[in-house]
Amino acid sequence: MSRQYTHAVALFFLALLGGCASKPYVVLVASPDGSTGAIEVRTAKGITRVDRKDHAVNLDGSSATSFQVAEPKLDKDFSAARAAQPALPKSYLLYFKTGGTSLTEKSQAEIPEVLQTVRERGPSAVSVIGHTDTVGSKAYNEKLGLSRARDIARQLQENGLQALELVVTSHGEDNLLLKTPDNTPEPTNRRVEVTVR
Incomplete structure (x- = not known):
C-alpha cells in the first residue's frame, strides 16, 4: 500500500x-x-x-x-x-512486483497523481530513489534499485514531467521500511520513493 x-x-x-x-x-x-x-x-x-x-x-x-x-x-x-511559504515536500511510495521493474497495479495507477502534484506546484525538484528487499546480493540489489528508479523517472518524463531538477539514485537493500533478515521477500521494501520539492 x-x-x-x-x-x-x-x-x-x-x-x-x-x-x-x-x-x-x-x-x-x-x-x-x-x-x-x-x-x-x-x-x-x-x-x-x-x-x-x-x-x-x-x-x-x-x-x-x-x-x-x-x-x-x-x-x-x-x-x-x-x-x-514554500510548499512542504510531498512523497509517494510506489511498490514493485518481485524481482524486476514492474509496478503493482495500484502503484502504477498513482503515476498520474505524482504528475498532477508537480503540475500544481509548478517547477519543482524531484528525487526518485529505488529500493529493494533483501533477496539477492547487495550489489545486485543496488543495480535493481537503480533500474527501478530509472524506470519510474522515464515514465514520469514520458508523461510530461516538467522538473527543475530530477535526481535518480538507488539505496538497494539499505533503508528498509520493514527490517528483515537476508533473503527475505518483503513487498513493502520493493519500492521507489518519489519526492516532489
Missing part, C-alpha cells in the same frame, strides 16, 4: 512594525500535521517560552507572558508571510 506524507516543521512568524501590528511580536503556529514545537524569546523582562499553538510574546519587553492570537489577527498580520 502506498503512502503520502509530508515532513512536519514548527513554524513561527515575526510581525514587525510597519502597518501589520502595533507592537512587534512572535507567534508559534502549527505545522501542517497539527504539531507544534516551542520557542524561547529573550526580552528585557526575561525569557518567555511559547509552546502552544497561536500563542505569542511581544518583543518590546512590555510583557513576560505569552498571549493567544486570534485567527483573524494572524491572517491580517501574517498574510504576506504565509503566502511566501
Whole structure:
C-alpha cells in the first residue's frame, strides 16, 4: 500500500512594525500535521517560552507572558508571510512486483497523481530513489534499485514531467521500511520513493 506524507516543521512568524501590528511580536503556529514545537524569546523582562499553538510574546519587553492570537489577527498580520511559504515536500511510495521493474497495479495507477502534484506546484525538484528487499546480493540489489528508479523517472518524463531538477539514485537493500533478515521477500521494501520539492 502506498503512502503520502509530508515532513512536519514548527513554524513561527515575526510581525514587525510597519502597518501589520502595533507592537512587534512572535507567534508559534502549527505545522501542517497539527504539531507544534516551542520557542524561547529573550526580552528585557526575561525569557518567555511559547509552546502552544497561536500563542505569542511581544518583543518590546512590555510583557513576560505569552498571549493567544486570534485567527483573524494572524491572517491580517501574517498574510504576506504565509503566502511566501514554500510548499512542504510531498512523497509517494510506489511498490514493485518481485524481482524486476514492474509496478503493482495500484502503484502504477498513482503515476498520474505524482504528475498532477508537480503540475500544481509548478517547477519543482524531484528525487526518485529505488529500493529493494533483501533477496539477492547487495550489489545486485543496488543495480535493481537503480533500474527501478530509472524506470519510474522515464515514465514520469514520458508523461510530461516538467522538473527543475530530477535526481535518480538507488539505496538497494539499505533503508528498509520493514527490517528483515537476508533473503527475505518483503513487498513493502520493493519500492521507489518519489519526492516532489
